[in-house]
Amino acid sequence: MSNKIKTVVFPVAGMGTRFLPATxxxxxEMLPVVDxxxxxxxxxxxxxxxxxxxxxxxxxxxxxxxxxxSDAPHxxxxxxxxxxxxxxxxxKAGLPENAEIxxxxxxxxxxxxxxxxxxxxATGDKPFAVILPDDMxxxxxxxxxxxxxxxxxxxxxLVAVENVPANxxxxxxxxxxxxxxxxxxxxxxxxxxxAPEDAPSTLAIIGRYILGPQIMDTLSTFKTGAGGEIQxxxxxxxxxxxxxxxxxRFDGTRFDCGNRDGFLEANLAFxxxxxxxxxxxxxxxxxxxxxx
Ligand code: G1P
Numbered sequence: 626m627s628n629k630i631k632t633v634v635f636p637v638a639g640m641g642t643r644f645l646p647a648t649x650x651x652x653x654e655m656l657p658v659v660d661x662x663x664x665x666x667x668x669x670x671x672x673x674x675x676x677x678x679x680x681x682x683x684x685x686x687x688x689x690x691x692x693x694x695s696d697a698p699h700x701x702x703x704x705x706x707x708x709x710x711x712x713x714x715x716x717k718a719g720l721p722e723n724a725e726i727x728x729x730x731x732x733x734x735x736x737x738x739x740x741x742x743x744x745x746x747a748t749g750d751k752p753f754a755v756i757l758p759d760d761m762x763x764x765x766x767x768x769x770x771x772x773x774x775x776x777x778x779x780x781x782x783l784v785a786v787e788n789v790p791a792n793x794x795x796x797x798x799x800x801x802x803x804x805x806x807x808x809x810x811x812x813x814x815x816x817x818x819x820a821p822e823d824a825p826s827t828l829a830i831i832g833r834y835i836l837g838p839q840i841m842d843t844l845s846t847f848k849t850g851a852g853g854e855i856q857x858x859x860x861x862x863x864x865x866x867x868x869x870x871x872x873x874r875f876d877g878t879r880f881d882c883g884n885r886d887g888f889l890e891a892n893l894a895f896x897x898x899x900x901x902x903x904x905x906x907x908x909x910x911x912x913x914x915x916x917x
Pocket of ligand 1: 817818831858
């Protein structure tokens with residue numbers, strides 16, 4: 626396991642309006658896929674990739690996220706008294722033993738680039754990972770662990786990419802791809818949320834990044850881009866030529882849990898994966914008629 630990328634940033638200050646009213650009092654990152662909130666799946670993926678410092682860029686209205694990763698003495702006492710060791714372990718919420726938790730607030734909704742910049746004190750002069758918990762990837766080796774292994778060979782700025790339907794480029798950061806070898810795609814340019822007719826390709830960034838510390842200086846100029854927001858895509862684009870920049874075709878199935886269909890698909894896929902062999906077949910049989 627790599628030791629290089631220790632810090633992971635979770636930009637989780639957004640309002641989650643697409644899931645109202647569910648997200649009126651519950652942060653969207655706390656919506657569960659099977660039995661864990663989205664943010665815990667993201668934390669577990671980062672822990673499996675070797676991260677030990679977990680930086681949450683959040684907002685005061687979303688303190689449920691921080692509560693999820695803090696001690697829960699009321700539960701602890703009851704469970705200890707009852708000797709429920711399995712349930713006690715679940716209270717760790719997927720954090721490794723040596724986890725360091727850092728909370729910082731994004732005080733205004735100025736964009737993903739700004740949210741990442743808000744973590745600059747925690748990331749310092751080291752490379753770091755970013756996970757957008759909305760994007761889930763199902764695979765035996767987590768997407769970030771795959772990227773960390775790749776990063777050790779290529780360094781620079783690295784983003785997870787996959788091809789998306791041509792009519793969906795306006796939802797993503799899109800690559801102007803150069804040479805490709807073994808799943809690593811050289812990035813010649815990047816465009817944030819281009820209309821299909823303006824998109825340089827259909828190869829889109831999904832919510833996993835490994836970024837060098839230079840990105841924070843670039844972000845600190847607070848230049849706005851698509852949608853009038855400070856975009857991480859633009860900051861990475863600005864560094865092309867200075868810092869190696871690659872796209873990484875990960876193994877696994879990606880679910881966009883930022884919309885209802887993707888969220889439903891993730892719940893189905895992860896429920897089926899979590900079931901033991903006997904109940905899995907029974908579950909699939911019960912699901913089939915619902916799909917007709
Ligand atoms: C963000 C990024 C975009 C990226 C996407 C992945 O967009 O700005 O470049 O492709 O995440 O999910 P958002 O989904 O926050 O609008």
